[in-house]
Amino acid sequence: MNIEQSKIPQATAKRLPLYYRFLKNLHSSGKQRVSSAELSDAVKVDSATIRRDFSYFGALGKKGYGYNVNYLLSFFRKTLDQDETTNVCLIGVGNLGTAFLHYNFTKNNNTVISLAFDIDKEKIGKEIGGVPVYNLDDLEEILPDDVTVAILTVPAPAAQAITDRLIVKGIKGILNFTPARLNVPDQIRIHHIDLAVELQSLVYFLKHYPIDEKS
Numbered sequence: 001m002n003i004e005q006s007k008i009p010q011a012t013a014k015r016l017p018l019y020y021r022f023l024k025n026l027h028s029s030g031k032q033r034v035s036s037a038e039l040s041d042a043v044k045v046d047s048a049t050i051r052r053d054f055s056y057f058g059a060l061g062k063k064g065y066g067y068n069v070n071y072l073l074s075f076f077r078k079t080l081d082q083d084e085t086t087n088v089c090l091i092g093v094g095n096l097g098t099a100f101l102h103y104n105f106t107k108n109n110n111t112v113i114s115l116a117f118d119i120d121k122e123k124i125g126k127e128i129g130g131v132p133v134y135n136l137d138d139l140e141e142i143l144p145d146d147v148t149v150a151i152l153t154v155p156a157p158a159a160q161a162i163t164d165r166l167i168v169k170g171i172k173g174i175l176n177f178t179p180a181r182l183n184v185p186d187q188i189r190i191h192h193i194d195l196a197v198e199l200q201s202l203v204y205f206l207k208h209y210p211i212d213e214k215s
């Protein structure tokens with residue numbers, strides 16, 4: 001990678017996968033160029049933000065021409081390390097975990113759940129969505145050193161103890177679907193995805209900030 005990733009604001013970095021997904025669709029439909037207005041309409045990010053985001057990577061667009069789809073796509077592929085597969089583990093093969101194993105993430109990027117753990121004897125030793133499920137007791141022995149990202153889909157009370165073990169084993173990032181708020185050292189990154197909170201906030205916004213249909 002030839003740009004300094006640390007200089008990209010986090011808000012910009014978070015939008016990159018969104019841009020990447022849209023550009024991939026454009027590319028497969030045979031489109032060669034795209035304007036920031038078209039991009040804006042598709043990804044629902046205003047065009048000034050898009051231009052600013054792209055400016056962090058150097059001048060990628062030309063006035064009156066827009067952006068070259070092939071160029072952008074290969075640029076984002078490199079930036080997002082899409083040429084490399086990132087292997088991820090999943091802990092907790094219940095309702096949510098099972099859905100993720102079946103979905104996996106290969107369609108949109110090169111992130112793949114390559115192994116899962118649970119404590120339920122009915123699940124251990126099986127393959128779900130092609131992903132082997134191991135006994136959590138064997139985590140330290142089985143988890144490969146190159147797996148540094150974990151998805152947590154266990155009941156909340158189990159989350160902290162599992163997190164502690166994952167960190168000792170070398171996990172650097174956790175996508176936490178449990179409602180538990182996890183204590184981790186500063187160098188560990190946690191992304192919380194709390195669906196209940198998101199839903200509640202949507203309902204709240206609908207009630208208190210109604211969208212004016214005329215505007």
Ligand SMILES: NC(=O)c1ccc[n+]([C@@H]2O[C@H](COP(=O)([O-])OP(=O)(O)OC[C@H]3O[C@@H](n4cnc5c(N)ncnc54)[C@H](O)[C@@H]3O)[C@@H](O)[C@H]2O)c1
Nearest residue numbers: 092093094095096097118119120153154155156158178195
């Ligand atoms: N199901 C949903 O739609 C949903 C939505 C949002 C958040 N969540 C959260 O995601 C988590 C999982 O939800 P679910 O509905 O899949 O639950 P679930 O009960 O269906 O599955 C939990 C799984 O974790 C396993 N497990 C329990 N203790 C464990 C441990 N110590 N180590 C490893 N595995 C263990 C269980 O055997 C089971 O397979 C919960 O924290 C829940 O609050 C679920």
